[in-house]
Amino acid sequence: MSTLNPVEPLLRSDRLPHIWCPGCGIGITINCFARALIESKIDLDSVAVVSGIGCSGRVAGYVNLDSFHTTHGRAIPFATGLKLANPKLEVIVYSGDGDLSAIGGNHLIHAARRNIDLKVICVNNLTYAMTGGQSAPTTPEHAVSATSPYGTFEPPFNLPHLVEAAGAVYIARWTTFHVRQLTRAMSEIFKKKGFSFIEVLSPCPTLYQRRNKMGDGLDTMKFYKEKSRIRHGAPTSEVGLTLNGEIIVGKFVDRDRPDYASLMRAQYVEALGDRYVECRETTCN
Amino acid sequence: MKADPQAVLTGTHFLDGDKACCEGAIAAGARFAAGYPITPATEIVERFASRIPSVGGTFIQMEDELAASIVLQGAVWGGAKAFTVTSGPGFSLMMEHIGYAAMTETPCVFVDVQRGGPSTGLPTLPAQADMMQARWGSHGDYEIIALCPNSPQECFDLTIRAFNLAEEFRAPVMFMMDEVVGHMTEKVVIPAADQIEITPRRFTHRSKFEYLPYGTNGDMVPDFVPTGQGYKFHMTGLTHDERGYPNMTPQAQDQLVRRLQKKIRAAAARITFFEEEGTENAEVIVISYGITSRVAQRAVELGRARGLKIGKFRLITAWPFPDEQIRRLALHAKALVVPELNLGQMVREVERAAAGLCPVISVPHAGGGVHRTDDILSALVEVMP
Structure with a gap:
């Protein structure tokens, strides 16, 4: 048994090989996620992974857990329903930057505002990779993409700043170069109650790096190593990303406020007293 | 099984169709509702929001109808019976998730209190102009069930039937009201809970080693799987095989889409009420x-x-x-x-x-x-x- 890779039981080996390109960073994030699950000693039966659409949206299909591959942008509201109906589940939303911040942007900020007890892992490759490398709300200014052949000019989202303003209780950013730190962050969010958000910068050598003459997967790792600066607690207003500039990584926010279910219960108890009936764990079996 | 006596408002009432629909949903076992405000349908979830904390369940007002139509499906996979209510403009936004419910075989109910359209149209006035949308609104081939009440009493009775059909066929059911039926007030008789037949979710009896999420046992409707019980199942809106795994072949497409159609068409004689x-x-x-x-x-x-x-x-x-x-x-x-x-x-x-x-x-x-x-x-x- 010593030859068995410790993460193997957490993967659907019968679905391999996966669809991702050589040099893609999504697999690295899954390795970190699997190790975080092992390290946190969480009951794997209680973990559910919900993904949207896109390259990162395929994560749900490869993890050996209860897993849901939903519609484009709607992983967060699906996960919200799953968590509220079955509060014992640990619900992970695992998806990409386009899925979560463009088509799903409205749900991202509202789930953070409500402080739904969800753990969101946002794999940010700065582009729409599945469809051929179009511009995303995260694409740095002046980067070339399939739909911005002369360079983008739209200012991008600074995701940590966005979700902090919306109310997230835990916010960190790492790159796929920072596997130990990323694994630690992924274990930490299992201890948090409320809306947690980890942004993982991840290479897309096939579309983003190639078009922007930034080399292959290995070159991107060197880029991440050289450009990253760890600044825990950095004001999120200062962590915006640029095409070739510094990448601020670290744990930016770690705070506590009551989550949606606690607020709901408290309000109903105050208003209804004995007439309030606690939601049963599952209601129709 | 019978309805929960703690939840059923047994008695003779004077209710409008919207409120009767809500009572039907609660009697049918709905313990999760999601909505986004829209005339003339909102009264259904307003009543649900008022009633459900004393019954045991959840109402959540979402940021839009896209969210409302998918949060309820998350709740269904979490174990609840769930529904959403809307009118024309919101119904248009929900179309993608009606297709998702059909594809993933998620039992749920969409209530559309129809108003004049297209677009914003006549928010407070009736129409029956979403009937084809209810049938064909989402892309791709699928079969749908839609019921049409003509009185507050039927809003109660048929809402229960809608939830039961959703469970029986593992399919989304459209509940096609209209503004007048929603807002007209008439006598509504709500029977005793033991007179109300409820179709429970059919969870698999197979162990996780022999269970296939989309395997059928001859009747074309797969057994449901409970989340969080170690089955480690996968579900997807992609074309999938019996394991729930994506399969991009014409053969898998043919097998799946034909079954989704056939499971309802084959039962048409039994479920076409008139x-x-x-x-x-x-x-x-x-x-x-x-x-x-x-x-x-x-x-x-x-x-x-x-x-x-x-x-x-x-x-x-x-x-x-x-x-x-x-x-x-x-x-x-x-x-x-x-x-x-x-x-x-x-x-x-x-x-x-x-x-x-x-x-x-x-x-x-x-x-x-x-x-x-x-x-x-x-x-x-x-x-x-």
């Missing part, structure tokens, strides 16, 4: 549904008082469409007359089912009100042989 009266010797038959059937009723009475042989047929199930029944009517009637609050939607289905056996006359109304009785009566008189 009301029929005086059709045997009728020369002309009025075919209607929802609020229009109440107006048509008056036209039938006035016509019969003049000695005309008029029959009436009311669609309670709009989808699957009652092809066989309509063909039978067309065989001996001189004409079929179809009034509806749109410019001619279900009349096309009547024409298709009648297949040229007799003339089919449309009596359209663009919405914003109901037909004048005379409009329907004069159409009947006109086609009388």
Whole structure:
């Protein structure tokens, strides 16, 4: 048994090989996620992974857990329903930057505002990779993409700043170069109650790096190593990303406020007293 | 199984259709509702928000109808019975997730209290113009079930039926009300809980080693899997095989999409509910549904008082469409007359089912009100042989 890779039981080996390109960073994030699950000693039966659409949206299909591959942008509201109906589940939303911040942007900020007890892992490759490398709300200014052949000019989202303003209780950013730190962050969010958000910068050598003459997967790792600066607690207003500039990584926010279910219960108890009936764990079996 | 006595509001009430629909949902076991404010449907979830904390369940007001139509499906996979309510503009936004529910076989109920359209249209006034959207609104091939109540009492009774059908077929069920039925107040009798039959979710009895999430046992409807019990299952809106794994082959597509269609079509005779009266010797038959059937009723009475042989047929199930029944009517009637609050939607289905056996006359109304009785009566008189 010593030859068995410790993460193997957490993967659907019968679905391999996966669809991702050589040099893609999504697999690295899954390795970190699997190790975080092992390290946190969480009951794997209680973990559910919900993904949207896109390259990162395929994560749900490869993890050996209860897993849901939903519609484009709607992983967060699906996960919200799953968590509220079955509060014992640990619900992970695992998806990409386009899925979560463009088509799903409205749900991202509202789930953070409500402080739904969800753990969101946002794999940010700065582009729409599945469809051929179009511009995303995260694409740095002046980067070339399939739909911005002369360079983008739209200012991008600074995701940590966005979700902090919306109310997230835990916010960190790492790159796929920072596997130990990323694994630690992924274990930490299992201890948090409320809306947690980890942004993982991840290479897309096939579309983003190639078009922007930034080399292959290995070159991107060197880029991440050289450009990253760890600044825990950095004001999120200062962590915006640029095409070739510094990448601020670290744990930016770690705070506590009551989550949606606690607020709901408290309000109903105050208003209804004995007439309030606690939601049963599952209601129709 | 029987309804939960703690949840059922047994007694004789004076309720509008929206509130009766909510009571039907609660009686049926719905413990999760999501909504986004929209006229004339909001009253359903307003009542749910008021009632459910004392029953044990969750109401959440979402940021839009896209979210409302998918949060409820998360709740279903979490173990709840769930629904959402909306009207035309919101129904348009929900279309993608009706297809998702059909593809992933997620039992749930979508209530559409129809108002005039297109676009913002007539927010406070009735129409029946979403009937084809209910059938065909999401992309791709799928079969759908849609029910049409014509009174507050039916809003209660048929909402229960809608939830039961959703569970039986693991499919989304459309509950097609209209503004008048939603807002009219009438007597609603809510029976004792032990008189209300509820279809429970059919969870698998197989162990996680032999269970296939989309494996069927001959009846075309797969058993459900509980989340959080170690099954480690996968579900996806991609074309998938019996394991729930994506499969991008024409063979997998053919097998899956045909089954999704067949599981409902094969049961059509059992789930097409209708009301029929005086059709045997009728020369002309009025075919209607929802609020229009109440107006048509008056036209039938006035016509019969003049000695005309008029029959009436009311669609309670709009989808699957009652092809066989309509063909039978067309065989001996001189004409079929179809009034509806749109410019001619279900009349096309009547024409298709009648297949040229007799003339089919449309009596359209663009919405914003109901037909004048005379409009329907004069159409009947006109086609009388």
